[in-house]
Structure formats: structure tokens, C-alpha cells
Amino acid sequence: MKRRDFIKITAGGVAALALGSGLAPVFRRSEAYGAVGDATNFFLDIMEVEHEMVDGKLVYSWAYAVKESGVQVPSLPGPTLFVRQGSPVNVTLTNTMSDRPTGEAHGFAIFGKNGPIVQSAPLAAGQSTQFTIPGNLAPGTYMYEDWVNPPVGRVLGLHGVLVVMPAAPAGSPYELYPDTAPPVPGWTPYGILPNGHPVRELFNDLGQTAHFPGEPWLPSRQVIWVFSEVDPFFNELASTELIDAGDFQRNFLPQYFTVNGRSGYFSAEDHTHDTTHVHVDFNQPLSYILSGEMESALVGKVGQPILIRNVHVGLDTHSPHTHANHCYCVAVDGEVQDLNIDSNGFPVNGNPRNLGLWWWDTWTMLPGDRKDVLYPMMMPPDIPLETIERIRAGAWHPQLNPNGTQEYMVFDPNDTDGSSIEPLNVGHPPAAPTEFTHLAYPMHSHQEISQTAAGGNYPMGLIIHIMFTGLAPGV
Numbered sequence: 252m253k254r255r256d257f258i259k260i261t262a263g264g265v266a267a268l269a270l271g272s273g274l275a276p277v278f279r280r281s282e283a284y285g286a287v288g289d290a291t292n293f294f295l296d297i298m299e300v301e302h303e304m305v306d307g308k309l310v311y312s313w314a315y316a317v318k319e320s321g322v323q324v325p326s327l328p329g330p331t332l333f334v335r336q337g338s339p340v341n342v343t344l345t346n347t348m349s350d351r352p353t354g355e356a357h358g359f360a361i362f363g364k365n366g367p368i369v370q371s372a373p374l375a376a377g378q379s380t381q382f383t384i385p386g387n388l389a390p391g392t393y394m395y396e397d398w399v400n401p402p403v404g405r406v407l408g409l410h411g412v413l414v415v416m417p418a419a420p421a422g423s424p425y426e427l428y429p430d431t432a433p434p435v436p437g438w439t440p441y442g443i444l445p446n447g448h449p450v451r452e453l454f455n456d457l458g459q460t461a462h463f464p465g466e467p468w469l470p471s472r473q474v475i476w477v478f479s480e481v482d483p484f485f486n487e488l489a490s491t492e493l494i495d496a497g498d499f500q501r502n503f504l505p506q507y508f509t510v511n512g513r514s515g516y517f518s519a520e521d522h523t524h525d526t527t528h529v530h531v532d533f534n535q536p537l538s539y540i541l542s543g544e545m546e547s548a549l550v551g552k553v554g555q556p557i558l559i560r561n562v563h564v565g566l567d568t569h570s571p572h573t574h575a576n577h578c579y580c581v582a583v584d585g586e587v588q589d590l591n592i593d594s595n596g597f598p599v600n601g602n603p604r605n606l607g608l609w610w611w612d613t614w615t616m617l618p619g620d621r622k623d624v625l626y627p628m629m630m631p632p633d634i635p636l637e638t639i640e641r642i643r644a645g646a647w648h649p650q651l652n653p654n655g656t657q658e659y660m661v662f663d664p665n666d667t668d669g670s671s672i673e674p675l676n677v678g679h680p681p682a683a684p685t686e687f688t689h690l691a692y693p694m695h696s697h698q699e700i701s702q703t704a705a706g707g708n709y710p711m712g713l714i715i716h717i718m719f720t721g722l723a724p725g726v
């Protein structure tokens with residue numbers, strides 16, 4: 252394949268198919284949501300792509316691609332797979348690269364604490380294999396990656412996330428996933444946990460107690476944050492040479508820092524201006540979202556909690572930091588957090604990270620780490636009371652108009668009773684700094700160079716918006 256023929260993954264994360272390739276049109280955001288795979292017949296390809304950086308630079312990369320009806324659709328990260336607990340997935344994996352250096356191979360693996368849960372055969376260019384992702388995986392967040400010559404393949408693009416959603420209890424009113432009603436008592440993203448379990452208590456309290464007014468957590472309210480970095484030197488080298496893993500780790504000097512394959516404006520912005528919502532059908536054995544179709548931003552009303560599944564596939568260390576709210580850490584590397592204190596008051600088995608729900612606004616992500624945190628979407632504590640009163644009075648309801656513009660509120664700082672607040676019809680983004688819109692906050696990494704691109708372009712790195720768009724009923 253000639254270089255110019257590679258499928259391009261744009262800075263916005265969407266795969267643009269090569270001209271003249273004879274392949275289907277680009278999957279667009281609204282069309283590809285919640286594509287339903289076939290759990291017994293799922294095809295995943297490994298291929299070469301060009302990945303557009305935030306500054307327009309095209310970087311040679313590797314990617315997993317879903318293949319449906321013979322059409323390859325690469326995404327970077329690879330497709331986020333949502334599997335219903337108890338449903339095994341049969342995967343046909345094909346390395347569709349060509350003209351690769353002798354000795355290069357790629358594969359697919361999911362690693363647990365005690366070694367591989369799934370591991371494919373290593374595939375040279377043109378080879379194919381089959382394997383099964385077992386149906387007995389505990390509910391939670393998993394990383395899949397190229398295990399051959401680690402960590403080169405993973406960092407150069409061959410990575411993705413598998414989410415196992417708990418099967419709702421048979422015979423319960425919610426055997427099918429609810430999206431508008433509370434789950435059964437005790438229901439969590441990890442299934443039904445024992446009485447008194449701190450994660451069960453947290454999810455029981457959401458929307459039910461004075462501390463968490465609003466709504467309970469809904470399965471659709473979750474985001475995936477895959478952190479990574481790009482060193483264009485090694486990407487270019489990989490286009491023609493077999494990379495030495497030791498050289499790669501010693502000399503890796505990232506210039507781009509990504510969340511879900513995007514940076515800066517493209518990672519931060521909520522493109523749909525809609526409430527955070529995973530558009531998949533959890534009742535299916537397998538659904539997937541291409542990374543370009545997946546929003547990273549936290550968007551919702553006060554009282555609409557969101558689960559964040561953090562996965563770090565890169566080589567750097569990151570410290571994601573949320574403004575406005577702290578988060579409850581509910582799972583670390585697949586381990587649902589519990590109160591593991593022995594009768595002497597020490598951590599069971601000396602495990603210091605499993606001592607209840609740490610309340611964090613910053614958490615550390617080492618390469619390979621997985622952390623699930625619950626962002627409660629509580630009223631940000633630093634909002635002046637008068638602003639809250641104006642919100643309560645209804646002066647806060649950004650709505651898209653039929654003509655595609657958005658209403659913004661005029662905010663006069665000298666106004667004490669809110670009478671000056673009026674809606675405006677303006678295009679997006681707002682033209683004047685006095686317009687009062689959503690309450691917007693960032694998530695950014697406290698690892699400072701991660702906030703840049705290409706050696707200093709700030710803030711074009713690893714950053715995401717957090718948008719409060721109003722108050723849920725009862726707040």
C-alpha cells in the first residue's frame with residue numbers, strides 16, 4: 252500500500268477514508284452511534300493509518316479497525332467494546348498490513364492482575380487468527396492492546412477499551428437496562444454488591460440523599476478517557492523499521508498528549524451539546540463505539556452523576572485533575588474498591604489502595620493503569636449564592652434553536668436581582684465575554700507538558716470540558 256492511500260484519522264477522531272479506495276463513505280457521528288456487533292462473529296483488523304494531530308501534522312500510526320460487511324473502519328483508540336456480562340465474544344483478528352519489516356508481528360491481549368486473560372497468536376502481515384473473549388469477566392473496565400514487542404504496538408495506536416456491563420438480575424424489574432428509572436437497590440456498574448459495601452452505598456445514595464440531590468447514576472452516563480502520547484519520531488521510524496522496545500522506552504519524547512486520540516479543542520469540546528450519554532444498547536451481547544463517535548466531555552445537570560473510566564495506554568505518567576467536583580474512586584485495575592482493613596487495623600494483604608472510596612480531584616495514571624471514578628456532578632462549591640439563585644429562577648437553560656444557534660444569557664455584574672438576564676440568540680461560540688452560558692470547568696492533567704502540543708502550543712494537549720447545563724429536578 253502506498254503511503255498516500257492510508258486511511259486518515261482526523262484530529263477530531265473520525266476516520267476519513269482514502270480517496271479512490273472504493274470503500275464506504277465516512278461514518279458520521281449520528282450514524283455510527285451504538286453500532287451493534289455480532290458477539291459470535293466479530294471481525295477486528297490491524298492496519299496502518301495516518302493520525303492527524305491537533306496542529307494538522309499527519310503521523311503514521313497503527314490502528315485496530317472494525318470490519319463490517321467487508322469494510323474496515325479504523326479508530327484510534329480502537330473501538331470501545333461494551334459486552335454484556337455472561338456473553339462471550341468470538342473475534343477474528345487479521346493483520347492487514349503489508350510490506351512490513353521482517354520479524355514484525357502484532358496481536359491482541361487483555362491483561363489482568365495475574366497475567367493475560369486473553370492473548371491471541373502473534374500475527375505477521377497478512378496472517379489471521381481467532382480467539383474468544385470469555386463471558387466470565389467481572390463487570391468493569393479492561394484494556395486491550397498489542398502484546399507483541401510491548402509497549403511499542405500499544406503506544407503507536409494498537410489499544411482500546413473493553414467494558415463489561417453487569418447483567419441485570421434475572422426476574423428483576425430491570426432485567427433490561429433502564430435509562431430513565433433508578434436501577435434496583437444495590438445495583439452498581441459492578442453488579443449487585445453486598446450490603447454495606449462502600450461502592451453500593453455510594454450508588455444507593457446518589458439522587459436519594461440530601462448530600463446528593465438529583466438523580467441516580469444511569470448506565471448511559473459514562474465516559475471513557477484513554478490517555479496516550481505521540482512521539483512523531485518513532486511513528487515515522489515505525490513506517491519502515493522494526494522498533495527496538497528498549498530504544499523506544501529510553502528515547503521516547505512525546506510531543507502530543509491525547510485523550511481518546513484527540514487533543515486541545517478536539518478533546519475538550521462537547522460536540523453535541525447534549526447530556527453525556529453512551530449511545531449503546533447494553534442489552535445486546537456486544538455493542539461498540541468508534542472513538543471518533545465518542546464524546547469525552549462531562550456534560551449534564553447538577554445532580555446527574557457520571558462514571559469516568561480512565562485507562563492509560565501511553566508511556567508517560569499523568570495526573571488527571573477535575574475542577575468543580577472531586578471524584579470517588581470506585582475501581583482500580585479492575586478491583587472494586589472496598590474497606591479491606593483487617594482486625595488489626597491494617598490493609599488486608601498490605602494492599603494500601605483498597606481502603607474505601609478515596610475522594611480525589613487528582614489521581615495518578617501510570618502506564619497500563621485503569622481507574623474508574625464517579626464524578627458526582629454536585630453543585631460546584633464555589634459558585635456565589637446569588638448565581639445559584641438565578642439558576643434556580645430559571646435563567647439558565649441553554650437550548651439549541653431550530654436554526655442551530657444557541658441561547659446565551661446576558662450577565663450584568665451590577666445586577667442584584669437577576670432582572671437584567673435575558674436570552675440572546677447568537678452563534679456558537681459566543682461573541683462577547685459578558686454572555687453567561689453553561690458553567691464550564693476543565694479536566695486537565697497536572698503533568699504540565701501534557702498541556703502542550705509540538706513543544707509549547709498551549710493549551711493544545713490533554714484537556715477536557717466539564718459543563719454544568721442546569722439543575723436536575725430536586726436540586
Ligand SMILES: [Cu+2]
Pocket residue numbers: 572574695
Ligand atoms: Cu486546574
